[in-house]
Amino acid sequence: MAHPRSLIAPLGRLATSSIAAARSEVPRIAALPYQTIRCATTKAQPKKKKKTRNTFLQYDLKQADQFSLIDAMQYIRAFEVGRNPSSSKYEMHVRLRTLKNGPVVRNRLRLPHPVKTDIRICVIAAPDSKAATEARAAGATLVGEDEIFNQIKEGIVEFDRCICHIDSLQKMNKAGLGRVLGPKGLMPSTKTGTVVTQVGTSVRNMVGGSEYRERLGVVRMAIGQLGFTPDEMQRNIKAFMEALKKDMAQLSDRIGKEIHEVVLSSTNAPGFTLSGEFRGPNSIAPKELSGPL
Template identity: 80%
Template sequence: MAHPRTLLVPLSRITAPSIALARPELPRLATLPFQTIRNAVTKTDTKKKKKVRNTYKNYDLKRAEQFSLVDAMHYIRAFEVGQNPQSAKYELHVRLRSLKNGPVIRNRLRLPHPVKTDLRICVIAAPDSKAAAEAKAAGATLVGEDEVFNQIKEGVVDFDRCICHIDSLQKLNKAGLGRVLGPKGLMPSTKTGTVVNQVGSTVRNMVGGSEYRERVGVVRMAIGQLGFTPEEMQNNIKSFMDAIKKDIGQMADRINKEVHEVVISSTHSPGFTLNGEYRGASSINPKELSGPL
């Protein structure tokens, strides 16, 4: 039998490098640059951006309940029970299909049946002139030149409209009131029709007239007193709608505007969409919709 030492000698000849070579080699992963790894794990944004609307959103009128003028006035007067018919007013809202960044409708209208307002009008005219006398007779609350200029410079602006007689325009410009009246929209100018020759007729039109301006695709204006009859309201609404359609026609070359909805409301009532009819088959007698509530 061989001695154990004779068996150990061949094993001692196996060196460490031989053992290392006998080990199976594992595949090595190549190192990738940081930029490549980052791009590989980045998720691409597949969501599409919402398209921004360039027009105002309008509701589908097929789903809205619509009323004749007599029926709408009937419901509105029910909401105004106990209110003073001379203080509460009917208001008309005309919603337009229009671009957001386009020109807006702005004008003045004298209704067939004027709505009573507490409009305060200032007239720039020589105190002793014929224009000043006409202005006072027509209902102007403040008339003059130097006294009016000093009052405005002191910051006292107790009027809602300001017009100037053409003979006083140069004196008005020298007074330098543009910084005070300009931001308030009260500075008279020929462009806005507030520098005139006929002061009396202009003041009368302002007292009995109404201004309207499109805001956010809607034109609003007081259309009548609560004591008006349906016939008077019909005449005022027709006159107002004709004026708006005329304004739209003048803008046809610059922008496309269309009337989408006409809503009537009052000081204390919700709005009622009109269907264009005067009265329906089950409407009450229009004579019952005038006078005290």
């Protein structure tokens, strides 16, 4: 009879062989490769600063159409046909070669033929003083101190220009009128030349006077009414250009300002670059440009 241990060994081999066969039948799954994706990074480049001009851009006038004074007035009047002649004015635009951050030209001029004659002028001076008497004689509409101060504080501003005699300057400053007159551009100050010693002369210069100021390299001013003749316009333009050149000459030598272009327009008409000539070869007679439209 066989020993029991002799039967255990074959059974053990059978069990292990069946397990190995079962394991071999199970399919193996290949491991998928793993890849790390990195985004490429670049160092931020500093932005290049745009080059800015320190002067205003000017155009070459050689390619621009230029007109004589009579021709420009003829075309402008054609644009104003049907308009109210009392509400439209000739306007001058003088473009300058100048620095953007430089000083500006600003002044007041009494033209040979005033554009506006119904200006209302207020004079701050002692009512019984000599300055008040001169102001009334020169055509000022309001003259005084306390009465005017009270009206202004109440918001009643019935004047177009305001000047102050130097003896009344301290009293005017104590009245605190800057809150009302400042935003309107009517507050007298030594900087704007509206604090004066000769009241009569200042009032006469203001009556019929016109103000001009440089903005963005262009000086603008009303130069005439639509009913003005070419001769009257020529005299006004000449006076304005002479005053403007004088103002530019008084600036520092380091601040150069030159006239680049002179344009004539009106309230409702486009601008026409002037050539500097009074009349062209094909211009109409000057008498045809005077009177109503």
